[in-house]
Amino acid sequence: METPVLDQPAAARRAWLGAFAHPAFAVVWLASAIALVGISMVDTASGWLMTTLDLNPGDVSLVHAAATLPMFLFTLPAGALADIVDPRRLILVISCGVVVLVAAFASLVSLDLAAPLSLLLTTFLLSAAWSVNSPAWLAILPSLVPKADLTGAVAANGVAYNLSRTIGPTLGGFVIVHYGLSAPYWMFAATNVVVVAALMWERTPPKETKTLPGERLTGAVRTGLRHAANNPLFRATLARTLAVYPFAAAYWGLLPLIARASGQGAQHYGLLLSAVSAGALASSFAQRSVRRRVDLDWAVALGSIGTAIALALFGVTRSFAVQLGAGFFGGAAWVMVLTSLYVSAQNVLPQWVRGRGLAIFLTVIFGSVALCSAAWGQAAARIGVDNALLLAAIGALLGIPATWGWKLQGSEAIDLTPSLHYRLPQAAEEMSDDRGPILVKVAYRIDAKDRDRFLRSIDDLGEQRRRDGAFAWGVFEDMAEIGRFEEAYLIESWLELMHFRERITNEDRAVEDEIRDMLTQPPQIEFLVAAEPGRRRPAPDAPTGA
Template identity: 40%
Template sequence: MTKPSTNPTSARQSQSADDSHKLTSAWSPLRVQIFRALWIASIASYIGTWMQDVGESWLMTSLTTSPVLVALIETAGNLPVVLLALPAGALADVVDRRRLLLIMQSWMCVTAGAMGLLAVMGQMTPSRLLLLSFVLGVGAAMSNPVWQAITPELVPASDLPAALALSSVGINIARAIGPALGGLIIGASGPWAAFFLNAASFSGVVIVIYRWRPAPRKSALPPEDIVGAMRAGTRYIRHSPALQTVLIRSGAFVVFASALWALLPQQARRGLGLGSLGYGSLLGCIGLGAVIGAWLLPRTRARLSMNNVVAVATVAFALTTISLAYVRSFGVLAIALALGGVAWIGVLSSLNVSAQTITPSWVRARVMAVYLLVFFGGLAGGSALWGFAAARVGVSAALLFAAVGLIIGLVATWRYRLVGEENLSLTPSMHWPEPIVLIDPQPDEGPAITYVEYKIDPKSADEFLQAMTEMRRIRRRDGAIRWTLLRDTADPRRYIETFVTQSWVEHLRQHERVTAEDREVEERAQSFHVAAGPPRVTHLIAEQLPK
């Protein structure tokens, strides 16, 4: 399993008096056998991943003194997410998720084993280490969207918030244990031992996933092709301002926050004179802080809005980055890094919860893939940037600049407000009637055009047009490639909404994508319709002329 960068947690509590009840119910997903088995196996695998992370960074500091090459370890591991996020998300929404996970977990097991073999034989070089880190990252890039998407398939809907919270707890338990354990093992045996143990840690996840038999995803429609699925995912984000906000805030944070992760091994070894155990212990302090942060978050969200949590946590992470730059006491720095761990999970969990709660299931893997693209892309690019900056101006100065950048980024993006604290009904409403079809169009025939005819009192025209602005966004988000609202010059009360989909099957998919939230918007627009009966709907499909 790859190092995760997102940590979903339970939704904000409205009353602090409910905390004890929420903490009790937070363990309820563990009653589900498959979730419990996968949760335990994933913790073991996350520990292996953090050991691998320590081993890679520490081995690179042994192979070279260049801060650029040390920082590029983070880049090599995260770059595949930048390159593969969109196809990975499309695959996760289209193919058998269980089979995809089995293939990718096996891929990473073999890669980690190869790294261990080269290291123990003394054949590892900086270029080989970067290449194999990239290959390992490929498996991570293909797996991450699936992990984001399968949790709702493992537990009942009522247990989903608690399951997301437990996933966060598991990740941060591993973050607290893995680095220090990795440092201890590396100090006793060498980085090769951490690589081999990481390879072995994938086996538990493979066994649990192999035994899992998820319910098949039901749809009467043919599956989307990969290119079409990628287009649908990017189109959804393009017409979802709330998701764009998550991506903007994520990018503004992670580009500057990456400096701490990229330069920590260099500062630990060169600045503080620590060994591998000391470096692993510092990473473990961040993990311990993140565990504490996960425990504090429900109480914090009862008092602060999601946006205020992100603001406070960003300032705290900036202070931690400054501490890494100038503090030379191990104990003081350990406390500062623990505070950074609390801040890290405060920001990331807020961003992740916002993205998850405003995205319906049919496109969730694709949306989360783009979120991971922004996040890991920021880590990869930021790590390289701060590595080069450290080579030019020094590690401490680079960390100071990054801390200032965190504050500037927070101020610059403050007008983009995160949403997702309220419960949205994103289940398919399935309220659209089946189209009346007397011909037999093929699924890929098109384009298909839908007309919706309204009769509107001119006195209500302005309000109707305002309601249709939101309708346009929903139609285009769910598959329309063009949308127009027309007014009849001969009858000022008559409006015709037209939207075009690329094919007949794409229009049928719109029927499955409309959510209960969308239905409320649609009903508001239709409330201005004054004719007897609902608005008339007509479906047209392009006719092929003889050659």
């Protein structure tokens, strides 16, 4: 049987279109891009609406607070939720809720019944919906395109976001002037109807059918944090994130002061924001070309250098033309770094924890930018804006060699498919899902000459165990028998033990195979559950013939 081969025109068309050669991605991307424009219009409308309701600067600033607070409160739990339920269905439910919420508030605005409290509450709820949806949107991306087109898909999402931030405010202002303050809200409700329609049409395979009950939300959050702390490849991505964004936050936090120092204030501030967005948009379009020439590590390094150049230019010149160039450069570098880090995170997170891992990734970015923007503001008050920007530029450059040992993972094969080679543990009685904790003990016997090699391998295995849900892990050496070791660790519950079995990947199995090659006899495994006072265990069956 011959293997089907794409004809040259079809192959060329697919190469040119990249991620957009896949209809499911193209349709969902278009719908989400329209919705992002709607969000940007609503942001503009909400800020302007508050000035018509209350001119108190403190109250006006609460709109921004209401929009950013949910990002810190809900992003991580939202990531756990995206892993527990089907992320596509989660987006559908949230989008339907947004349609109802926005239509209700648009009605209040149309009837002149909107008040500062209702505006702040609506802003908070919309931001919460966005925070819950974000990890789910990221989690469904690998189901829309193959891994080879993942970088292009990430870049395309960057194009949609930056394009929306460029045209959304202008379009929102135009709509407000010509059709009234309620019009952006009605239009945003309509864009969410488009998202619902696109996801209803899109029929990519759902997440694998689960044979076990879903994880509990609080336990899922703990497991996600444990996985992030014990996944060395994901830690590398977070380390490279923290080497760039705390320093890039300097120009975001100080940009209004940079614009004021140029002599024109608000007008120049708006143009600088547009220059940053334009640079981000250009960089998004250039990602495919960049990826053909450099790997993810060098892409982040180049983006860090670009960030440092932008910071330095902001710090040494008052020329507005040069500042516009610095803004463009900074926006381009921002997207280059973000896209590279996001692709690495996608490649090292198994599907069962992808939503939580990406939520942690977003939280690190949000947190570092928010906290460090304020910190650079304090630094600027003490040493001056120019010196603070130059100091941030030096920090961005020093971050490159400081974190170069943390390697990012591109599209090279990392087999995160569940191996399912562990047998189900047997219990002498019916076990409830929440019974626990479970103590797992594994006895190994090795040749004495392999001791050091065994301990290195078992340490790697321990990191895998902790990453997949174990805690209180340790390995112990028998004092009475040379070459005998016991590994011990705890699992939160019987249900978590069942999930633990399904999380072990083919990549993990290589370490276990290395350990098995050193054993002089098969390992002995025991499962023990925490004893509960007053609990009666069933009597063992009577021996035959008794």
